[in-house]
Amino acid sequence: MTVKYDPKEIESKWQRYWEEHKTFRVNEDSVRHKYYCLEMFPYPSGRIHMGHVRNYAIGDVIARYKTMRGYNVLHPMGWDAFGLPAENAAIEKGVHPVSWTYNNIAYMKDQLRKMGLSYDWDREIATCDPVYYRWNQWFFLKMHERGLAYRRRSNVNWCVSCETVLANEQVIDGRCWRCSSIVEQKYLDQWFFKITDYAEELLSGCDRLTGWPERVLTMQRNWIGKSIGVEVDFPITDSEKSIRIFTTRPDTLHGATFMSLAPEHPIIEELISGAKKEPEVRSFIERIKHQDRIVRTAADVEKEGIFTGRYAINPVSREKIPIWVANFVLMEYGTGAIMAVPAHDQRDFEFAKKYNLQSRVVIQNHEGTLSEETMSGAYLEEGILVNSGEFNGLDSATAMEKIAEYIESQGIGKRTVNYKIRDWGISRQRYWGTPIPVIYCEKCGVVPVAEKDLPVVLPGDVTFTGKGGSPLLQAGDFISTICPSCGRTARRETDTMDTFVDSSLYFLRYCSPGVDNTPFVKQSASYWMNVDQYIGGIEHAVLHLLYARFFTKVTRDLGLIDVAEPFENLLTQGMVIKDGAKMSKSKGNVVDPDILIGTYGADTARLFSLFASPPEKDLDWSDRGVEGAFRFLSRVYRKVAEMSPYLDPKQNPDASDMASYKIILLDIESELPSDLKRLRKTVHQTIKKVTDDIEVFHFNTAISFIMELVNNIYLIPIEGRTGEKAFLYVMKEALDSLTLLLSPFAPHISEEMWHMLGYEPTIAKAAWPIYCTEISQEEESLIVIQINGKVRSKITVPAGTPEDEIKNKAMSDEKIKGLIGEKAPKKVFVVKEKLVNIVI
RNA sequence: GCGAGAGUGGCGGAACUGGCAGACGCACUGGACUUAGGAUCCAGCGGGCAACCAUGGGGGUUCAACUCCCCCCUCUCGCACCA
Incomplete structure (x- = not known):
């Protein structure tokens, strides 16, 4: 009699059982140790893909294993439900984002159900639900109160295809992270979250995240980009003003032989206005400003510049130095102006060479062989100060300190810390997101919506044309409102929030979903948080994972939770590869989970995706x-x-x-x-x-x-x-x-x-x-006998046989005796329970 | 250019703290069972007739190296004029 394994029947039977018996429902239980196992929730795009199968299979093994080990396991699932595809579907197919999204959720939930994942579905959340996104708005208000949410007119990244703004993190190689279109610059009023206030803590926190992969931490540290240096004022000749620069190399200050300004630097106007060089400089600046930002910031682009005709005084050498405008100097970083030290900075070196500008060695190497005439590149190493007045003879590390002190004592500058990270621009000119809870009043200006009036709900009756900006601009009933402060008619903000705001809170919301008077119950959050194991793709290394850390710190500062970090341990799973490329529709190498599960069952799909490769490595589909x-x-x-x-x-x-x-x-x-x-x-x-x-x-x-x-x-x-x-x-x-x-x-x-x-x-x-x-325990050990490191024989001995006895047995082994003959071995090594190596 | 990771049979991958390289699976080969086998069970399976040779290449340390050290090559990812 042969019994056939019929996964279809077995799987639906047990899925029904788990569902009916609410097998995976959990509650807080102070007696048991908790374990919070979380996988990144999916965007409801329509159907799950193999990446999801792998991600959720990994999470499910951990959750089920921990449950069997006696932990009280929180293992929730939900939907990252706001986002552009829903809106695009509305434009292309005329389906409303609400129905498109909820249909997708229904379908995908069924797919996840068929995978047999041990979720507590009672905790399911969808971020597009006003019950959920009101808390985005609530956090916005709290952050606004604390000055952590602010509005500013600025140059922002604009994706032409998505017709919306992107945060810096969301621009990858000058292209949109979502659709890969070229990103342009646009000058707009935008809402920002002041993530820079937390730059230092986000950076130092990396050191404590010992359960995170090193490369994710490196990427975060890199993104935050801390550098310590000094700011110094360089007085302009024939002017009362000075130009402030930032440098990490105060030890090279005496070697500053010219200055370079970012083309956007506001002082340029003043420097050139009315001067002979004005038209020439102006046209240069115009040309650079119109240069593609990506092109301009690429390292291999040729350095270009123009002399302004004006001079500044090097505040330590008292030397008169020319002021240039240079394409490689960025207004957004530091002060938008640099002191140029050609002898000790490669960019300045190339620039000086091209325009025949003066150079001066101020850090001499230990052989004393450096000279301006013979250098073929900047000298970046440490050395001894020369040509630096009273600082001559100091080693560069000491000089760094001494000159910084001198600058501060002279009142011409100060020590500062610079970060590359910018504030998080959260305004999106789109419909399908959380409305930013702000009202504009002619009289009162920017007025936040009152807490009691939350949520500001998205209007349902809007039309999607794909033209003319956000559909909310046409929603008259939504826009026109009353100023909470003075009662006059006022206008609502039509921008919505970046969807990364949604995913910065969801792990907290899972602790007490559905509560309507608070984002989460503090007691529940203190029981479950933080997430013991988080699992997801590496692509969120600096986006979601950085934002979520930031939000967690703000939440802590609001007194709502005690933890400083949301995710204790992070597992970044590898991609699913087929035929040498990442599975994707465009490559045409996708395996449809529905077909896979339909043919072999979920257990097979899970087992294979776990067996074929370790979780953090790429998985070759076969x-x-x-x-x-x-x-x-x-x-x-x-x-x-x-x-x-x-x-x-x-x-x-x-x-x-x-x-x-x-x-x-x-x-x-x-x-x-x-x-x-x-x-x-x-x-x-x-x-x-x-x-x-x-x-x-x-x-x-x-x-x-x-x-x-x-x-x-x-x-x-x-x-x-x-x-x-x-x-x-x-x-x-x-x-x-x-x-x-x-x-x-x-x-x-x-x-x-x-x-x-x-x-x-x-x-x-x-x-x-x-x-x-x-x-x-084995009763016998297999001992390998080597002669000169080569396996020559094998014997078994009772476990725990003492070393010298093993040695004797090895030496009296027939094969070995035959090979070594009568010669006495030079040395014999014995590794207990493992091997004997006889050296002859 | 800088940083991180990787390179092992025909393939995916194992190998603890230096101690039998190739676990397990796939593919392949043979056998058994069978009317039949593309089901199942069992066995074999890096190369070489062998001595031996084999973990990207070359050196080194060691009784012993996939593992540690130095040099080089290739691939993947991240960062990239950040003053």
């Missing part, structure tokens, strides 16, 4: 490999089905004592036949190895150990032994353990087998198996 995973599950199922009539008391009245097999095995341990003894040993070793590997997320090797166990179970013949009690006890232990070990990876089949083995559901709440060290 249809053959999927079949292999399916074959393995079938093989497991067949064995359990074969044994179940003998092991399940419901099917076999003689098996009523099976429940106490653990105790019985203790008594008969020493009488077991050797093949059963061997199997027991393997079972206990496997429990240990699988447990250890799950702990460090080595799911691929954990699964391979389970496979080995199955191979070993198959090696025990069953013919004629079904009446043998000892055989049944050992089999029971093996199959029970196997089923439990497999259950986080392939939960449906495990649930079914658990039932076949005579247990009541659900295996999800069963205890993780424990191994017995004594049983798992």
Whole structure:
């Protein structure tokens, strides 16, 4: 009789069971240790893809494993539901974003359900729900009160295709992070979150995030871009004014032989106005300003500049130096002006060379060989100060300090810290997002919406044309309102928030979803937060993950939570690759999860995506490999089905004592036949190895150990032994353990087998198996015998044999004796339980 | 250019703190069972007839190196005129 593994039937059966019994619902329980396992929630684009399957399979193993280890596990799921695709669908297909989004959610939720993921669906959230996004607005108001949300007119990144503004982080290589269109600059009134106030803490916090991958931390540190230096004023000749520069190299101050200004620097107007050079400089500036920003900031673009005709005084050397305008100087960084030290800065070196400007060595190398005439590049190393007046002879590190002190004592500058990170521009000129809760009144100006009036709900009746900016601009009823302060008619803000605001809070909201008088219940958040394990793609290394950290710190400063960091441990899973490229529609190499699950079942899909590669590495998809995973599950199922009539008391009245097999095995341990003894040993070793590997997320090797166990179970013949009690006890232990070990990876089949083995559901709440060290211990060790590092023989010795005895046995081994003859070995190395190396 | 990671059979990948390189799976080969096998079970499977040779290449340390050190090559990712 062959039993067929039918995943379709098994999986829908157990999915229904879990749903009906609310198996994965959790509540706060102060007695138990909590574990918050979170995967990045998806954008409801329509259907899940293999990246989601992998991400959620990983998270589910962790959540299920921790549950079986006795933790009270919070494992929620929701929808990052605001965003452009919904609005584009409205423009292209005439479907309202609300129905488009909720239809997608319904479909994708069903897909996730079919994956058998252990979510507490009672905590589901959708960020486009006013019940959710009112708290975005509430946080906005709180931040506005604290000066952390402010409005400013500025040059912003404008995506022509999305017709909206982008934050700096959202511009990748000069292109939109979402649609890859070229990003232009536009001068607009925008709302910003003052993330720069937290730059230092966001940076120093990186050091404490020991559970994060180093490369993510590096990317964040890089993005924040802290540099310590000094600001110095350079007086302009024939003027009362001076130009302030920022430098990280105050030790080279005496070597500043000219200055370079950003083309946007406001002082230029004054410097050139009325002068002979005015038209020439003006046309240069105009040309550079129109240059593409990406082109202009690319490192390999040729340095260009123009002399303004004016001079400044180097405040330490008192020398008169020319003021230039240069394309590579950025207005947004530092003060928009630099002192140029050609001898010790490569950019200045190239610039000076091109325009034949003076250069002066002020840091001499230790050989004393540097000279302006012979240098082929800037000297950037440390050295001894020369040509620097009273500072001559100091080493550059000391000079750095001394000159900074001197500048401060003279009142011509100060030590400062600069960051590359800019404030987070959150205004988006789009409909499908959280309305920014602000009202503009002719009399009162910018007035925040009163807390009691939240949420500001998106109007439903808008038309989507794709032209003329945000659809909200046409929503008259939405726009016209009354000023909360003076009562006159006023106008509502029509910009909506960046959707990254939504994902900066959701992990907090999961702690107490649905509450309507507070963003989250403080008590719940203090129980669950922070997230013990967060899992998602690397692409959010500096976007979502930085914003979420920022929001968490603000939330803490508002007194709402105690934690400073949202995510204790971060796992960034690799991409899913097929035929050498990332799976994507444009490459045409996608595997549809629906078809995959429809053909082989969710357990196979999960098992393969966990087995094929370690989670943080890219996963090479293989249809053959999927079949292999399916074959393995079938093989497991067949064995359990074969044994179940003998092991399940419901099917076999003689098996009523099976429940106490653990105790019985203790008594008969020493009488077991050797093949059963061997199997027991393997079972206990496997429990240990699988447990250890799950702990460090080595799911691929954990699964391979389970496979080995199955191979070993198959090696025990069953013919004629079904009446043998000892055989049944050992089999029971093996199959029970196997089923439990497999259950986080392939939960449906495990649930079914658990039932076949005579247990009541659900295996999800069963205890993780424990191994017995004594049983798992090998009685014999295999010792490899090497001569000069080459394997020559192998012997087995009882475990724990002392070193000198192992050595003697090795030396008297026939093969070895034959090879070394009568010669006495030079030296013999013995590694306990492992090997002997004889050096001759 | 700078920083991080990686390079192991035909393929995906194993290898603890330096101790049998290639676990496990895929593919392949053979056998068994069978009317049949593309199901299943069992076995073999880096190269070489062998001594031996093999973890991107070259050197080094060591009794012993995928693992540690130095040089070089290739790939992936991130940053990139940030003063």
